[in-house]
Amino acid sequence: MSDPNQPTPPDEPAIEQIETPAADSAITKASLTNMPKIIRFESLARCGDEIWIENEGQIYRLRKTRQGKLILTK
Helix, strand or coil: CCCCCCCCCCCCCCEEEEEECCCCEEEEEECCCCCCCECCHHHHCCCCCEEEEEECCEEEEEEECCCCCEEEEC
16 A cells, blocks of 8 residues: 555646747756657757757767658768
8 A cells, every 4th residue: 555645646748838038939848857849840950950959069960761760960
């Protein structure tokens, strides 16, 4: 039997919508502190099927295929 004073863990993490003034689009954020941020690809690639990402001086290309899969290349 479970302790009634202990909260039961949720089946799925709670996701909330937040507005970002810089992006003008809704980005989902996990309300649990250890959960990663979830960003829809469509929010990032507003004008097409690819985006370019810079990380520590390296440029990466993230594109969506016709089948809906994502491919990240350097």
